[in-house]
Amino acid sequence: MAMVYDAITNAIGGTKRITDSVALVQRQADSLKNLTNQGTNNPIVVPDSVRNLMINSEFGALSGLAQGQITEPTLENEVFKITFSSKGGRIKNVLLKEHFKIYTDSLRKDTKLPLYLFEDIKNRFEYIIPTATAKGKISTEDLYFTPSVSGNQLVMRASVDANTFIEQKYVIGKGFDIDYEAQLKGLGVVANPNIKTVQLNVENYLDLLEKNDTYERSYSYQRYKIEGETSDYLGATGSDREELNKKPITWISHANQFFNTSFLSQGAGFKSAVLESEGYDRSSNDLKKVVSKIELPFSGGEAALKMKIFIGPNDFNLLKSYKIGLEDVVDYGGSILGTINRWAIRPIFDFLQGIFGNAATCILLLTLIVKALLYPLSYKQLRSQAKTTALKPEIDKLKVKLKDDQQQVQVETMKLYNEFGVNPLGGCLPTLLQMPIWMAFVPIFSCFDRFSPKRFFMGNRPHGL
Incomplete structure (x- = not known):
C-alpha cells in the first residue's frame, strides 16, 4: 500500500x-x-x-x-538565378538575367539595377500544419531545412527522423519553370487529428517596376483557371476574394504588367483554394498583395503536392507552349479587342520582329500594314464623302425650294442619294468599323515586355531592393 x-x-x-x-x-x-x-x-x-x-x-x-542557421543555396540556368532560404525551405528571390531596372535619382542620373521577382521580404511560401500544440498550428516558415544541391536539383529537408520529415524538392531546366514536389510524412506526432487538410499559403507582394505606374496598377492582378472552364481573375483594382472549391484548379497566377509567378497543378492538382488580393495606394512601394491559400488533403499526418512554378516574362508564345491556357495571363483586353490582339496583331508583330528585331521599326511597319488592310474601308469612306460634297449644291437648292416642307426635303434628298449611289452612312460606318482595330493597339503595347526599350523597366526609386 x-x-x-x-x-x-x-x-x-x-x-x-x-x-x-x-x-x-x-x-x-x-x-x-x-x-x-x-x-x-x-x-x-x-x-x-x-x-x-x-x-x-x-x-x-x-x-x-525550430532552431538553426540560415543558409542560402542557389540554382541557376541561362535565364534566371534562384536564391533559396533554408529557413522555410523556400524561394527567397529570382534574378532574371535578361531584364533590368533603371533607378533614376534626384539628379536624374540613371543607374542600371538587376531585376528580381518574388523577392519582397514580406512574401510567404509556407505550409500551415494544424496541430494539437498550444498555438494550434505550425508554419514551415518557422522551421529550418537542410539543403542538398545536386546539379540542377535542390532538396530541402526538415527531418525529425527517417519517418517524420518535411521535404521540398526543386528541379530546374533550361526555361523559366521549376518542377516542385513536397512531401509531409509522419506528422501525426503533432497533427490535430480532427483537421483533414493542410494549407499551402502563398503571399506575394507585387512591386512597382515602372516609373509611370498607371498601366502597371491596372495590369497587376491574380488570375486562375478552373478545369474545363475559361480563365478568370480577381479585380485588378481595389480588394477582392474568391473561394474555389467546386472543380479542380488548373493553375493560379500572380501577374503584373510584364511578369508573372504562376503555380501549375500536376498529378492530383489543386482541389480547392481561397484567393485574395489587396490593392495599395501610391504611397506604398507595393502595387498589390495577392494571396493564394491552397488546401491539400492531410490524412495520418501525411500530405503531398506536385506542381510547376513559372517565374518569368509575360511572353504569349512561351506561356501558350504549356497548352493549358496560361497565355491568358497576358492581358490583351477583353471581347473583340482581345481577339484582334491575340490572333491578328500579335502574329503580324512576331513575324516582323523575326525579320527586323527592332520594336520601333516593327510598330511602324505594323501600322502601315494595318492601314493598307483597312484601305478598302477608307476608300469607300472618301468616295462617299466626295459624292456627298458634289451633291451639296443640289441639296441646298431643294432646301430653298421646299423650305416649308422638311419631310419632302428628306424624301427628295434620298432620291438624289439613290440616283448617284450615295450611302448616308458611308462617311461614318467605315470609321466605326476601323475603331476596334486601332483601339486594340493600346492594350497590346501596354502589356508586352518586348515593347519596353532594351527590356529596361523604369523606376524613380529602386522598388523592392
Missing part, C-alpha cells in the same frame, strides 16, 4: 510540476508580450530554459527544427 501511495503521489507531483512549468512559461511569455506592447527600449533576455519550454510548447515533436 505504501508503494502504491508513493507512486500516486509522485505521479500527481510530476503532473503538477509540468502544469506549473507550462503556467510559468505562459506567464513569462505574457509578460514579454506586455513589455513589447508598452514599447520598452530595454533589451529583454529570455533564459534558455524558458525559451526551450516555449519552443516545445509551440512546436511539440518538431521543436528540434
Whole structure:
C-alpha cells in the first residue's frame, strides 16, 4: 500500500510540476508580450530554459527544427538565378538575367539595377500544419531545412527522423519553370487529428517596376483557371476574394504588367483554394498583395503536392507552349479587342520582329500594314464623302425650294442619294468599323515586355531592393 501511495503521489507531483512549468512559461511569455506592447527600449533576455519550454510548447515533436542557421543555396540556368532560404525551405528571390531596372535619382542620373521577382521580404511560401500544440498550428516558415544541391536539383529537408520529415524538392531546366514536389510524412506526432487538410499559403507582394505606374496598377492582378472552364481573375483594382472549391484548379497566377509567378497543378492538382488580393495606394512601394491559400488533403499526418512554378516574362508564345491556357495571363483586353490582339496583331508583330528585331521599326511597319488592310474601308469612306460634297449644291437648292416642307426635303434628298449611289452612312460606318482595330493597339503595347526599350523597366526609386 505504501508503494502504491508513493507512486500516486509522485505521479500527481510530476503532473503538477509540468502544469506549473507550462503556467510559468505562459506567464513569462505574457509578460514579454506586455513589455513589447508598452514599447520598452530595454533589451529583454529570455533564459534558455524558458525559451526551450516555449519552443516545445509551440512546436511539440518538431521543436528540434525550430532552431538553426540560415543558409542560402542557389540554382541557376541561362535565364534566371534562384536564391533559396533554408529557413522555410523556400524561394527567397529570382534574378532574371535578361531584364533590368533603371533607378533614376534626384539628379536624374540613371543607374542600371538587376531585376528580381518574388523577392519582397514580406512574401510567404509556407505550409500551415494544424496541430494539437498550444498555438494550434505550425508554419514551415518557422522551421529550418537542410539543403542538398545536386546539379540542377535542390532538396530541402526538415527531418525529425527517417519517418517524420518535411521535404521540398526543386528541379530546374533550361526555361523559366521549376518542377516542385513536397512531401509531409509522419506528422501525426503533432497533427490535430480532427483537421483533414493542410494549407499551402502563398503571399506575394507585387512591386512597382515602372516609373509611370498607371498601366502597371491596372495590369497587376491574380488570375486562375478552373478545369474545363475559361480563365478568370480577381479585380485588378481595389480588394477582392474568391473561394474555389467546386472543380479542380488548373493553375493560379500572380501577374503584373510584364511578369508573372504562376503555380501549375500536376498529378492530383489543386482541389480547392481561397484567393485574395489587396490593392495599395501610391504611397506604398507595393502595387498589390495577392494571396493564394491552397488546401491539400492531410490524412495520418501525411500530405503531398506536385506542381510547376513559372517565374518569368509575360511572353504569349512561351506561356501558350504549356497548352493549358496560361497565355491568358497576358492581358490583351477583353471581347473583340482581345481577339484582334491575340490572333491578328500579335502574329503580324512576331513575324516582323523575326525579320527586323527592332520594336520601333516593327510598330511602324505594323501600322502601315494595318492601314493598307483597312484601305478598302477608307476608300469607300472618301468616295462617299466626295459624292456627298458634289451633291451639296443640289441639296441646298431643294432646301430653298421646299423650305416649308422638311419631310419632302428628306424624301427628295434620298432620291438624289439613290440616283448617284450615295450611302448616308458611308462617311461614318467605315470609321466605326476601323475603331476596334486601332483601339486594340493600346492594350497590346501596354502589356508586352518586348515593347519596353532594351527590356529596361523604369523606376524613380529602386522598388523592392
